[in-house]
Amino acid sequence: MIKKLYPGGKGKAFNITYDDGVLQDIRFVELINKYNIKGTFNLNSQLMEQQFEWTHPNGMAVKRLSENIVVDLYKGHEVASHTLTHPYMSDMVYGEIMRQLGRDKASLEQLFGAKVAGFAVPFDYYSPQIAQCAKNCGFEYARMSQESLCYTPSEDYYWWQCGIFHLNPNLDSFVEGFLKTKEELALCQIVGHSYDLDVEDMWDKMENIVARMAADRDVVSMTNIELVRYLKAIRSADISGNAITNYSDMELWFSVKGSVVSVKPKEIYSF
């Protein structure tokens, strides 16, 4: 009996993804850093520059972070693209979508001095054309706003469904179910915006979730791009007869007859 595992021989992965690069990310990054949890942060390079601000229905001003603090703030976490200006893309033609994705990627790469390989769509509109643009711009995955509400990571990396939105009333039971599940390559992905933690007064609730994930010895914290790269690699491995063939350039982890084994890049492991 072979079971696929995450890096370090862990059975499950946890990812937290927050969008828009808002002021409350400062407190949130401090919180997850305390537990050594890695996050994915989706940014709009042009709104950052303009210090874009809007008023939440509850009256709170939602402020964006400025360029001069984001580079230090997100160190150790994934920064991904969320388009230049956060448009609703339903009426956009190909060239405009390419500009929104491609220029945001280039600006973020210049600002952070690192490759930006992930994309998350703003709002809830997604289409085959946006998926194609994400591919054409060189992104390795594109995340939709649609929730999967399950622990199975998406098979299509350009139609990546998020696990659960943090304001979903079933968040607690989703987390409980994840901590109990024995599903292969189970993933708990929570997405949202850190300003909601102020608006909904849920800092303690999120800290409790993060602390439980960090304390669980069978859970590994991964960014979205780390997940995508690892899943692509392990899903391409061949398991047949009494051998596992790792075709990828990453170390892969399995449970073989109850023991945890790692298979080096390009290696064939016989059992």
Ligand SMILES: [Zn+2]
């Ligand atoms: Zn957004």
